Amino acid sequence: MNEPAFTLVQLRYFEAAARHLSMTAASKELMVSQSAVSTAIAQLEKEMGVQFLLRHHARGLSLTTAGEAFYKRVLDFLAHGAELVEAARQSGTELVGTLTVGCFATLAPFRLPGLLAEFEARHPQVHVSLREGAHQALKSALRSGETELALLYGYDLDDDIDRQVVGTATPYALVSEDHRLAQRKNRKVSLQDLADEPMVLLDLPHSREYLQSILSNAGVEPRVRHRTTGYETVRAFVAHGHGFALLNQCPPAETTYSGARAVPLTLTDDVPSLEIVVASMRGVRLTRRAQEFRELCRTLYER
Incomplete structure (x- = not known):
């Protein structure tokens, strides 16, 4: 033949x-x-x-x-064809070339800066091209070959997408500094404590359903007062007393862009954490650049 x-x-x-x-x-x-x-x-x-x-x-x-x-x-073939040329030029001793990585918008400011700095220190000849976006857009980017990897939450991933868990994000409540619940010394709260409170909702696809389901599963009917797609806008609204919020990523500083403070509270309820995953297309062999980036995600999150 x-x-x-x-x-x-x-x-x-x-x-x-x-x-x-x-x-x-x-x-x-x-x-x-x-x-x-x-x-x-x-x-x-x-x-x-x-x-x-x-x-x-x-x-x-x-x-x-x-x-x-x-x-x-063909995407797989061309990616590894380029890697073959690069390996020949570098005698296989150093990673070179471009790696395209997507990241979920609310994860990006918390996870990408340190991760990218460490990766570039280890592999200075690799240029990382970043795409920040919503969950659906990142899945589309993986399928079209626009990104080789995507760092996102582990929900709503179809069977054609592989994922490796690299960390978890535990949900917490957020209130203004003068809120009655912020005065608790242990800064712990149950979801029932929030039952009569208005909510400021992070209104992103999948995120909003997940956050509202946390309350619903605890028998609390969410009373959404404000919706916004901006993570920092949520924090600022809460800091000025417009309601409480539920979030997963917690910044080290309580001061918001508006200058007011938003106080994080630990939930006493048994609420499952969200998995953070590195996703790639199933059946597509990752380049060495992508394999090294994925492994670095895992080791950094485990620290």
Whole structure:
């Protein structure tokens, strides 16, 4: 049986067209003619004997089922092809190149700065390109190949996404410094203590459902007074007496951007912590850069 005779150029052209779902956009990115992209992909499909892309007049492209599977393999192939070149240039002694990492928005300010500083100190020839965003956007970035890894919470991850637990985040309550519950010496509170209090909700997809479910599971009906997608806005609203909040990440300083203090309180209820995970696409072999980054996440969180 003869081996397929495809070229790296054909694979790169296909990857760009599949990612953009547009021959025009791919040609602009690659700085070649649209006909060159179209011809290369047609030759690739002919050589493989499979149609990967469906052409829709005036509506761009769509991937066939075979095309979707092939696209994931091509991402893996190109990533490791680049790594092979880098390894040859560096005689396999040093990690080099670019690593793209996504991070959930509320985790980023707490976890990324120290993590990135440590990684860059260990691997100065690796450039880490960061993408901060919401949960759904990060899953999409993993599937499209825009990021190789994503640091996020371990909920709502589908079967096509692998995850390695690297830490946990325990929920806590937050009140203003003059709140009656802030006066407790042990700074501990039950969810029932908050039953009649208005709530300031971190209104992010999945986060809001998770935070409200903590109260509901304890028999407390959340009374949401304000909603905001900003983590620090939640803290500032609480500090000025607009209600309490439930959060997972706790900064070392109680002073908010507004200058007022928001006091964290430990929950006495048996509330499960959220897993923090490093996610990647299942079946896609990670580059050495990604493997080292994931391992560093694990070791730093365990300290």
